[in-house]
Amino acid sequence: EGFDFSGFGTSSFSSVFENIFGTTAQRTYQRAERGEDLRYTMKVGFMDAIHGLKTRIKLTRMVACPTCSGAGYMQKGGQQACPVCGGSGRSTIQRGSMRFSGTCPSCGGTGRTPGQECSMCHGHGLIQKIELISVRIPGGVNTGSKVRIPAKGNAGRMGGPSGDLFITIESAPHPFFKREGSNIYVKIPITVPEATLGAKIEVPTLSGNTTIKVPPGTKSGQKFRIRAKGAPLAGKKARGDQFVEVSIVPPPFNDERTRELMRELEKISPQNPRKKMAIH
Ligand SMILES: [Zn+2]
Ligand SMILES: [Zn+2]
Known part of the structure; x- marks a missing residue:
């Protein structure tokens, strides 16, 4: 009889492994991760803040690498059986009377090494891109107001959802209002x-x-x-x-x-x- 930690998700099992081996696993992006939020300050006219406006902004954000489709590795060629789990995708470890079993933390359960690193994104799966996006600022915003543009932050890793873009408004003064x-x-x-x-x-x-x-x-x-x-x-x-x-x-x-x-x-x-x- 043992403890199956797989029900707690890969991360808790990985940390158990890391504690037992006394090492920190090399960071690999085997799991889907949400992209980071981006923050941006926009200076708007006094009347634009009151009436709202539609405008386009130039934004530098991380997007999925087109060469490897965001995987970070080239899937064709170079793939081998994972040396940690021998290709099974499952790992078991004995610690005193405790036996832990779960998804192999090295290959994330795929049983394969990731393959050859993508030369375009160097394994990150993401590349920097300058995008021109349309945004609508609602009427009634003021200095310090935050406008959320969903999914226009950095793209997620391994197919994870994108972060959001937050625009902080800075309203210009008016000559007499x-x-x-x-x-x-x-x-x-x-x-x-x-x-x-x-x-x-x-x-x-x-x-x-x-x-x-x-x-x-x-x-x-x-x-x-x-x-x-x-x-x-x-x-x-x-x-x-x-x-x-x-x-x-x-x-x-x-x-x-x-x-x-x-x-x-x-x-x-x-x-x-x-x-x-x-x-x-
Ligand atoms: Zn493995
Ligand atoms: Zn790539």
Whole structure:
């Protein structure tokens, strides 16, 4: 009676063998292995990050070697019976009262040596290739967002699945829109008459201009919310809001008629906006 470790998979049996023999087996790619993921940073425009884009990227990735079809060895010629298992593909070892049996770790159960090393990939089974691939970046991404492109990482070894490609987004700034998550912030200058009398003013949004109502007596720094005019939430239909912060600009000070009106304004409605600060 013995322990059959084959049920635990080849790797656990191999490590038992390695421990018993006190050696580490030479790395051979007998088993299918998933390819590595690849990471890539993409700089996109402010509006492209919001609306999404389709683009092509040039990518260096490992693909299956066309000469040996990814095996790493030429199958025809040079193949011999595995010297470890004598061609059976199974190995058994006695250790005290324990007897281990399982797939031969040297040939991976094939019973044959791999054959002549492929001269194209030098036994790796993979070669480096520059590929031009199409990618679709969804709307609503922002700096730091990761977009996963399935199976565009490195190819797997021995027919294993390919890894994925992860694109990290870096969004460019905008001359007047600021973005925090899905909310958009914009500063809008308004005139003294607009602030005093109230006005309808046109403001830019991500989807064209819109009009907001500024009430009479509006102060600098006052914020107005325009609902659902922000950036889309990635992968969702909902949008954030836009916040408009107004700042009052002075009238033209080098115009004599305007200066006269200002002096008159001071006379007819004297004002001390710093009264609460106890300064006179
Ligand atoms: Zn063998
Ligand atoms: Zn090859």
